[in-house]
Amino acid sequence: MFKSVWYYNLQKPLFAPPNWIFPPVWSILYFTMFTALLLYIFKPAQNKISGYIYFATQLTLNLLWTPSFFYLKNIVLALIVIIFLDIFVILTIKSFYKVSKISGVILIPYLIWILFATYLNIGYLLLKD
Numbered sequence: 001m002f003k004s005v006w007y008y009n010l011q012k013p014l015f016a017p018p019n020w021i022f023p024p025v026w027s028i029l030y031f032t033m034f035t036a037l038l039l040y041i042f043k044p045a046q047n048k049i050s051g052y053i054y055f056a057t058q059l060t061l062n063l064l065w066t067p068s069f070f071y072l073k074n075i076v077l078a079l080i081v082i083i084f085l086d087i088f089v090i091l092t093i094k095s096f097y098k099v100s101k102i103s104g105v106i107l108i109p110y111l112i113w114i115l116f117a118t119y120l121n122i123g124y125l126l127l128k129d
Contacts, residue, residue: 006073013123029110033059039103040096051095058088062114075125082118089114 040051061084069078089111097104 004070004073007070010124011127013120013127016120016123025113029113032106033110036096036100036103036107039100039106043100043103045099048095048099051092051099054088054092054095058085058092061085061088065117069121075121075128079118079121079125082114082121085114086111086118 037055040048040055061081065078065081065085068074068081072078089107093104093107093111095104096107
């Protein structure tokens with residue numbers, strides 16, 4: 001993952017993990033997201049459209065956070081994006097859980113990770129010059 005000199009010069013919040021941890025964690029989380037989606041897709045149920053909308057929205061927000069933070073260097077915009085991401089992941093979990101309990105449950109580590117990322121985002125904002 002590309003990280004600029006700007007990022008390396010930011011004061012890190014307490015409990016900020018080392019950079020090497022992000023690629024393996026995100027690999028696992030994207031795998032679980034894809035697995036949860038497949039379980040949801042193939043579980044017969046009516047009225048699943050909201051789950052698809054929530055999933056697509058959270059995935060879009062997930063993908064928007066990186067350019068907001070690293071490329072635009074806009075910590076406030078990134079915080080707004082990640083707060084909406086938190087909300088839509090919760091909505092996705094609730095919607096998926098109603099159709100397939102397993103698909104909802106396996107998204108919980110993803111929620112925990114992005115809540116931690118929200119904490120880090122707030123920390124970067126508060127520690128910014």
